[in-house]
Amino acid sequence: MATPRSRARAIMGRVTTTELPASVLDALRALPDDLVISDPDLVAGYVRDQSRFTEAGAPLAVLAPRRTEEVAACLAACHEAGVPVVTRGAGSGLSGGANAVGGGVVLSLHRMDRILEVDPVERLAVVQPGVVTGELRAAAAEQGLLYPPDPGSVGFCSIGGNVATNAGGMCCVKYGVTRDFVEALEVVLADGRVMRTGTRTVKGVAGYDLTGLFVGSEGTLGVVTEVTVRLVPAARPPMTLVASFDELAAAGAAVAGVVASGLAPSAVEILDRTTLRAVDATARMGLGEAAAMLLVQADSEDADGLLAEVESICLAAGAADVGRSDDPEESAMLMEARRLALPALEGLGDWLLDDVCVPRARVVDLITAVEAVAAETGLTIGVFGHAGDGNLHPTVIFDQHDGASRAAALGAFDRITEATLALGGTITGEHGVGRLKAGWLTRELDPVNAEVQRALRRTLDPRGILNPGVVL
């Protein structure tokens, strides 16, 4: 059996001097042996994220540093040699942002998984990027605090990946997205230089907001090696309301009513008819033939009164049925339909999950547009998501072994994205551009904005080694 050093030599050996200068090989060899993952079976697990229809190449190696200095050494060596670097958290992404590039390396931060500090007085936590978001939330909860962002993958995604994509989730409607909670970063730049951004103070305007620039930059501007996040006081266990609607327009009116009310629910989720049918087929929840269902949660002191007002709004908008519960177990049961949305749609075939966001008043227009695409293509497309933010996940069901079905799915996906832009929306609300929508970004941005983005990227990564092909 190969020793770590011989494995490292083997992998570096494959990276022959015809590809890499000897100085770079020396630099990579100088790293501890077990930093290099070269076992093909293991490497295979680092080649792509959970997206569909995105390209992934065969990486030369997976580098798994444990310290900032090791990340810096990896990047300095790759920068010198012009070797592409794809930084990877938990690989739970849905836009191909962590897919390996052929001839490059994958820099996996899964070993940098320590929670360094939770400060209940300043209400912040300092964590390494490989910390699972759910573990950060649990550590905060132990101190009576909450780290709000809760992407669907909260149980297995990493905070570093959340920072890279500016991840969202259900509580964004009340609390905001990842960027709203990142106060400071440690970043290793493309050439291996290390810098700190932001402050531990609540306010601060000393220089440009580099923290915000790196959040959502999808591994193209640098590698985040430490994250300081703001925490908020723990919320109460949520109370839940479920409203079903026979007409889609009525559900839309209810969403608009809730938004306009000024109430602060902690979740406003929607499931369309297709999704409800799929959930019903899976779990026989008796969801019947509703055109749409809204699930609204509240976690504030006045949750009861808040949901009573939401109930009135739903009924006034024409809800067919409204139920609510302040019992945590019953609330969890009511949220079950939402949790089952993707698994139930998965049961129907292969799926292509979209992530689009429209102005909140246009949620129904977007669902209507998706229904038209489904009717015209004959594809099943379920829509569910964060209605209170206008952020929906139309999910196209297809057969990936059937070329015509694949083409139809991609065509439907494009038409949904087009419809989103036509409604004044954005091509991605919380999943990121990745490789999946890199071609779409210049259709959303004006040409000058795109030029500026490219120029900033070149400034920070002049050799273009960081996640080539992602974003722009």
Add this chain to the structure above:
Amino acid sequence: MATPRSRARAIMGRVTTTELPASVLDALRALPDDLVISDPDLVAGYVRDQSRFTEAGAPLAVLAPRRTEEVAACLAACHEAGVPVVTRGAGSGLSGGANAVGGGVVLSLHRMDRILEVDPVERLAVVQPGVVTGELRAAAAEQGLLYPPDPGSVGFCSIGGNVATNAGGMCCVKYGVTRDFVEALEVVLADGRVMRTGTRTVKGVAGYDLTGLFVGSEGTLGVVTEVTVRLVPAARPPMTLVASFDELAAAGAAVAGVVASGLAPSAVEILDRTTLRAVDATARMGLGEAAAMLLVQADSEDADGLLAEVESICLAAGAADVGRSDDPEESAMLMEARRLALPALEGLGDWLLDDVCVPRARVVDLITAVEAVAAETGLTIGVFGHAGDGNLHPTVIFDQHDGASRAAALGAFDRITEATLALGGTITGEHGVGRLKAGWLTRELDPVNAEVQRALRRTLDPRGILNPGVVL
């Protein structure tokens, strides 16, 4: 009397071809005549902001465009000629960020003062940069909405200036700062290209956060010509609590207690002994010899219960006296001491207002450090500000006609800034770096961060025409 055109020719004539190429003169002359302000008496009003101890040069002209295209034409011409451009809102800044540069032009946006849209469904407003912040707040209030940022200058500062400095105010402790409310921008770049950043959607991760990068960039990266801000539901008229403390440490314990409580007051302000004495001397409010006073406001549904909890926290921390009111008029009276803080200190002499921010638990440490500086220098230094954010405004009183006093004031200012950094704070919480603290920024930022900031600035403004001398 000179016609506008002859005035324009006169000012352009002074910019002789030995300084500017003919093409630039032609470009500036092609702008409408009344865009150029050349009357020396009028120009004098555009030379500096309200800061002290900051340099200002004599501008060649003041340009006052009314439209984005005019801003673009001005910048394109200045870019070609390498003429420095200082962009100016209402001139209410306190860090010299809008001070003119000798041989440059001042680009004043005061004519771009229209509120273009208030959308109550999407809860956003679109405004030109010259809109006075208080007028935006009034327009939002007419729709039952609130634009939260409330800098002390809210009645006369402009939203463009607020964006440039990422301005704060009293409600930041609950609502956040300007950047938290800016969703999208129209920006004219240094070379005259126009771009849009951000979206009208609540969420969006399509590309880098250029919006956040421009907020707080103090006119060094581009000129903001349109701002889309997020609004929130209108709050209730605030209820107010006043607590006085015989020991500074007790006030600090109360602040820490309020922060740790998880309550969401809409203001947590502090006044130190020196400030209270000054206020008392001005208004005979019977503030006695308290070491510090806290003023806490709440604007939520449960304001009464919230302030009752704050009262308990203050008493447990050792408050000598606590009073509170739910009457708006009485609340305003209680807040009078805070409003009088700066005017009362002004009454003692010339003033140099600082803006520093420390972690919230270190507020008392900072006040103690300021007291030590005052004792050692013999200067009067009052401290007041946003205790709930750790953002304080130590205000040095001196005699600007006395060279020794000026030197002592500047020395005290430097020592306060040093003490702030030693406490883990930042050199500016909400006023910006400007010219006043440009020399301090590299003491706060690590060298790589400073290099990155410089590189980004060069990328966006390769000829260095935008606000030279400001920030870095």
